[in-house]
Amino acid sequence: MKYLIAEDEIDLQxxxxxxxxxxxxxxxxxxxxxxxxxxxxxxxxxxxxxxINLVSGSGLDILRSLKKEHKDVGVIIISANNSLTDKLExxxxxxxxxxxxxxxxxxxxxxxxxxxxxxxxxxxxLIEFNEIKIDTRSRxxxxxxxxxxxxxxxxxxxxxxxxxxxxxxxxxxxAEHLWGDNSDLLNNFDFIYVHINNLRKKLxxxxxxYIKTAYGSGYKFIGD
Amino acid sequence: xxxxxxAFLLTGxxxxxxxxxxxxxxxxxLLQDQVEESLYSTEARVVDALRDDQPVFSxxxxxEVRKVDKTGKKILKDTIIYxxxxxxxxxxxxxxxxxxxxGQLYQITIRDLVVESGDILVAIIISYILxxxxxxxxxxxxxxxxxxxxxxxxxxxxEQMKKFSISSNEELQLVDSDVLEFSELKExxxxxxxxxxxxxxxxxxxxxxxxxxxxxxxxxxxxxxxNIINEHHINDKQFEQxxxxxxxxxxxxxxxxxITLLTKIDNNQFVKVETVxxxxxxxxxxxxxxxLQIDYIxxxxxxxxxxxxxxxLAEILINNLLTNAIRHNTLKKIISVTLMENSLMFSNYGKxxxxxxERLFQRFYRExxxxxxxxxxxxxxxxxxxxxxxxxxxxxQDSYHIFEVDFKGNGVAxx
Numbered sequence: 001m002k003y004l005i006a007e008d009e010i011d012l013q014x015x016x017x018x019x020x021x022x023x024x025x026x027x028x029x030x031x032x033x034x035x036x037x038x039x040x041x042x043x044x045x046x047x048x049x050x051x052i053n054l055v056s057g058s059g060l061d062i063l064r065s066l067k068k069e070h071k072d073v074g075v076i077i078i079s080a081n082n083s084l085t086d087k088l089e090x091x092x093x094x095x096x097x098x099x100x101x102x103x104x105x106x107x108x109x110x111x112x113x114x115x116x117x118x119x120x121x122x123x124x125x126l127i128e129f130n131e132i133k134i135d136t137r138s139r140x141x142x143x144x145x146x147x148x149x150x151x152x153x154x155x156x157x158x159x160x161x162x163x164x165x166x167x168x169x170x171x172x173x174x175a176e177h178l179w180g181d182n183s184d185l186l187n188n189f190d191f192i193y194v195h196i197n198n199l200r201k202k203l204x205x206x207x208x209x210y211i212k213t214a215y216g217s218g219y220k221f222i223g224d
Numbered sequence: 225x226x227x228x229x230x231a232f233l234l235t236g237x238x239x240x241x242x243x244x245x246x247x248x249x250x251x252x253x254l255l256q257d258q259v260e261e262s263l264y265s266t267e268a269r270v271v272d273a274l275r276d277d278q279p280v281f282s283x284x285x286x287x288e289v290r291k292v293d294k295t296g297k298k299i300l301k302d303t304i305i306y307x308x309x310x311x312x313x314x315x316x317x318x319x320x321x322x323x324x325x326x327g328q329l330y331q332i333t334i335r336d337l338v339v340e341s342g343d344i345l346v347a348i349i350i351s352y353i354l355x356x357x358x359x360x361x362x363x364x365x366x367x368x369x370x371x372x373x374x375x376x377x378x379x380x381x382x383e384q385m386k387k388f389s390i391s392s393n394e395e396l397q398l399v400d401s402d403v404l405e406f407s408e409l410k411e412x413x414x415x416x417x418x419x420x421x422x423x424x425x426x427x428x429x430x431x432x433x434x435x436x437x438x439x440x441x442x443x444x445x446x447x448x449x450x451n452i453i454n455e456h457h458i459n460d461k462q463f464e465q466x467x468x469x470x471x472x473x474x475x476x477x478x479x480x481x482x483i484t485l486l487t488k489i490d491n492n493q494f495v496k497v498e499t500v501x502x503x504x505x506x507x508x509x510x511x512x513x514x515x516l517q518i519d520y521i522x523x524x525x526x527x528x529x530x531x532x533x534x535x536x537l538a539e540i541l542i543n544n545l546l547t548n549a550i551r552h553n554t555l556k557k558i559i560s561v562t563l564m565e566n567s568l569m570f571s572n573y574g575k576x577x578x579x580x581x582e583r584l585f586q587r588f589y590r591e592x593x594x595x596x597x598x599x600x601x602x603x604x605x606x607x608x609x610x611x612x613x614x615x616x617x618x619x620x621q622d623s624y625h626i627f628e629v630d631f632k633g634n635g636v637a638x639x
Contacts, residue, residue, distance in 0.1 A: 009440055011447075012440070015448055015450070015451050016447060018451050022454070078443075080437075080439035081436065085493075100481075101442065102473055102477055105446075105451070106450065168454055168463075170453070170466075172471055173470075179515075179516060182512065182543075182547075183474075191517040215453075215462075215464075216460040216464070217463065
């Protein structure tokens with residue numbers, strides 16, 4: 001996949017690039033408004049990761065012109081501003097998703113994948129990983145053609161794992177992905193075990209032993 | 225103003241009483257002197273008449289002339305005798321002298337009606353009361369009228385100051401006055417309020433900017449950490465530490481979100497009013513919490529509680545109160561949520577009552593430090609309640625912390 005990362009904080013921009021390139025994606029960067037407008041206009045990307053507060057301009061203006069040009073590109077807005085109106089404005093203008101700083105790169109990656117899966121922008125609503133097939137439209141999972149029954153949370157967890165395959169996921173990242181702001185309620189994340197263990201059991205029963213423990217308290221979804 | 229009027233009345237009353245008393249004694253003395261003078265002059269006339277050998281009649285009780293054998297003392301006294309002309313007992317002033325005229329001793333008694341002191345007193349008091357009432361009335365109306373005119377700019381400005389709200393941008397409509405002091409006061413109020421507002425705005429802007437500016441560095445730290453755990457070989461202990469840093473980043477993130485939310489409520493950025501079904505909202509929340517293994521929340525509701533407010537704020541209100549109950553429900557006992565026609569009650573078990581319940585809704589007030597929270601949840605609850613005129617109460621009853629939100633007043637939609 002080809003991404004444009006329009007973010008004026010170079011450190012953040014490079015971290016995103018590093019994370020996304022691990023899956024063999026092609027990442028281009030833009031560090032200011034002019035550069036971002038130009039690249040978005042000239043080239044074709046699958047997804048543009050767009051910061052709203054760019055030096056010398058607003059990412060929302062780029063979004064507006066993209067939609068005016070009817071460019072077939074997925075847009076995920078990243079913003080330091082956690083305001084509902086900003087969020088709604090961005091989504092109204094045709095952004096596919098909105099994520100507030102600070103965010104986990106795993107979360108950003110999962111959301112980019114979700115945008116791609118909607119099928120609009122060169123993606124596919126079917127996720128495949130070895131013998132596992134996930135139909136994201138009907139939210140069903142098959143292993144070697146056999147459907148397995150997952151709860152809503154187990155399903156979300158599996159998609160999150162597969163989207164970030166090969167990466168270490170801490171319990172904090174998983175909790176935040178599954179429960180958002182409610183995740184800070186729990187002083188320990190023991191309840192995460194319940195969901196992960198259930199999912200692991202169901203996958204293992206079908207021979208898919210991909211959920212590995214990493215560094216004692218983290219997880220990694222990886223093929224042998 | 226009332227105080228001045230009262231003081232004015234009291235002084236007036238005191239002066240009247242004092243002056244009535246002195247006037248009474250003075251008048252009495254004056255009258256007595258007058259009577260005595262007339263007694264002496266009548267007596268002198270009687271003596272003259274006797275000397276001239278004119279016939280002198282005794283006119284009882286006013287003039288009595290008697291021939292007597294021996295002389296006596298000259299007496300001046302008050303006496304009460306029967307007055308046949310009035311057919312009643314009357315007080316008289318009596319002068320009784322003995323005169324030797326032509327070798328014959330006479331006792332001459334002259335009497336004159338004394339105006340009774342009681343009558344004088346009554347007359348004085350009545351006239352005084354009349355004068356007093358009239359003058360007080362006159363002065364009062366005169367003064368009040370003048371005062372109202374004089375003080376009107378002051379009261380108008382006072383009214384404006386009562387309405388003053390630090391967070392509103394509405395200008396104070398201050399009235400000028402030709403009284404120098406009031407005019408100066410007005411200038412000072414204007415200066416002070418605009419300064420206070422400016423400072424408040426600056427502070428608010430600063431808070432907002434700080435929490436906003438903090439998001440980007442936090443995002444950078446977060447992203448770098450996410451890459452570190454994927455790129456470098458670290459050991460389990462380092463991973464633990466990195467996870468713990470992630471938790472702290474989360475805390476800062478939530479803190480920032482809440483500060484921004486508080487500022488937004490302050491800035492009146494939530495103007496949308498919708499019909500929100502609190503009962504449904506709560507039921508959904510309880511379901512969500514069940515997924516987090518929090519299955520000890522019990523919902524009691526008979527009717528649907530419907531409130532007019534911003535739906536986003538309604539969700540935050542419910543969420544914060546519920547979260548608060550869960551957080552402090554350390555023994556995982558039942559948390560009960562009771563919905564009534566226009567109020568909502570959360571109760572959770574707690575061993576001891578709060579040490580400082582009055583500070584409960586203050587920012588960053590925490591009763592126990594062991595529970596990790598931003599310390600802003602209840603402050604936000606209070607802000608939201610204040611915004612819509614809801615009442616929030618806290619009680620500790622039979623080992624239960626009880627929070628009650630009363631939606632009565634502005635918020636409740638009619639059935």
